Amino acid sequence: xxxxxxxxxxxxxxxxxxxxxxxxxxxxxxxxxxxxxxxxxxxxxxxxxxxxxxxxxxxxxxxxxxxxxxxxxxxxxxxxxxxxxxxxxxxxxxxxxxxxxxxxxxxxxxxxxxxxxxxxxxxxxxxxxxxxxxxxxxxxxxxxxxxxxxxxxxxxxxxxxxxxxxxxxxxxxxxxxxxxxxxxxxxxxxxxxxxxxxxxxxxxxxxxxxxxxxxxxxxxxxxxxxxxxxxxxxxxxxxxxxxxxxxxxxxxxxxxxxxxxxxxxxxxxxxxxxxxxxxxxxxxxxxxxxxxxxxxxxxxxxxxxxxxxxxxxxxxxxxxxxxxxxxxxxxxxxx
Ligand code: TRP
Numbered sequence: 606x607x608x609x610x611x612x613x614x615x616x617x618x619x620x621x622x623x624x625x626x627x628x629x630x631x632x633x634x635x636x637x638x639x640x641x642x643x644x645x646x647x648x649x650x651x652x653x654x655x656x657x658x659x660x661x662x663x664x665x666x667x668x669x670x671x672x673x674x675x676x677x678x679x680x681x682x683x684x685x686x687x688x689x690x691x692x693x694x695x696x697x698x699x700x701x702x703x704x705x706x707x708x709x710x711x712x713x714x715x716x717x718x719x720x721x722x723x724x725x726x727x728x729x730x731x732x733x734x735x736x737x738x739x740x741x742x743x744x745x746x747x748x749x750x751x752x753x754x755x756x757x758x759x760x761x762x763x764x765x766x767x768x769x770x771x772x773x774x775x776x777x778x779x780x781x782x783x784x785x786x787x788x789x790x791x792x793x794x795x796x797x798x799x800x801x802x803x804x805x806x807x808x809x810x811x812x813x814x815x816x817x818x819x820x821x822x823x824x825x826x827x828x829x830x831x832x833x834x835x836x837x838x839x840x841x842x843x844x845x846x847x848x849x850x851x852x853x854x855x856x857x858x859x860x861x862x863x864x865x866x867x868x869x870x871x872x873x874x875x876x877x878x879x880x881x882x883x884x885x886x887x888x889x890x891x892x893x894x895x896x897x898x899x900x901x902x903x904x905x906x907x908x909x910x911x912x913x914x915x916x917x918x919x920x921x922x923x924x925x926x927x928x929x930x931x932x933x934x935x936x937x938x939x940x
Contacts, residue, residue, distance in 0.1 A: 703734055
């Protein structure tokens with residue numbers, strides 16, 4: 606809570622190619638929710654260096670992600686859109702929280718275990734303390750609500766534990782954040798294996814729709830999407846492929862599951878898949894146009910970056926002044 610307004614905080618990493626799943630499951634929800642909160646949407650670039658990044662490519666991806674936040678419909682005059690690395694308080698609070706976090710708590714995190722197995726040659730300390738940096742992101746802004754994917758649930762629970770632990774020692778300092786897992790908690794699944802989540806890093810290029818895919822690629826991937834032999838457009842557990850396509854169609858058109866089922870009753874999968882493809886194209890095309898336009902306006906994006914980092918710093922300093930004082934750090938001379 607800041608200035609009597611509820612705060613919503615979320616962030617994304619600029620690694621890999623963003624998918625339709627990232628858009629429908631995260632960005633689009635942020636846009637739908639942003640009017641009811643004071644919001645902070647962060648490009649969490651400091652989290653990304655727990656895995657090696659190629660510097661030039663990394664810088665470009667981070668800027669593209671920040672631009673995409675705006676292209677998706679988040680007005681940067683109203684929503685604070687910024688880079689994590691521009692606000693030093695994130696790293697400062699992360700260090701402090703590390704001193705209130707048990708190594709055992711971090712070692713238990715499933716994401717740490719997965720990433721450690723995947724990058725066995727680089728199990729760096731940052732990979733282990735990734736969740737305390739994430740907790741710092743959230744607690745710095747006194748966030749009330751944090752929309753994230755279900756894979757981040759454990760990290761939010763840790764954040765809540767840390768807030769509670771710190772508040773118990775020093776008195777009320779941090780707002781207790783709530784997790785928001787999305788409408789009905791449904792995920793967008795792979796088009797080739799609908800039992801698996803649509804992923805940024807799938808080896809099969811037909812499995813994921815990338816946000817930057819051109820219209821023909823999108824249409825082709827939907828034509829090839831895996832379905833079943835039942836032959837009915839119906840939302841059911843026996844039809845994971847079709848159910849996923851229904852979710853995508855409803856998300857893109859705003860229609861309900863029932864409306865979708867009756868619209869395609871008796872029409873066959875070919876017609877349905879084509880319609881799903883078109884519904885996605887009609888969402889992605891304006892997104893591409895806005896993205897291209899914004900990308901060309903370098904001065905505008907630069908100005909947003911400076912102004913919003915200032916705003917983020919203003920609010921994070923409010924929290925940090927309290928934190929430093931409560932811990933007992935010496936007062937800072939005015940600079
Ligand atoms: N760890 C999150 C993810 O991979 C990204 C993230 C970092 C985040 N800090 C955050 C999300 C704070 C929400 C709030 O999806």
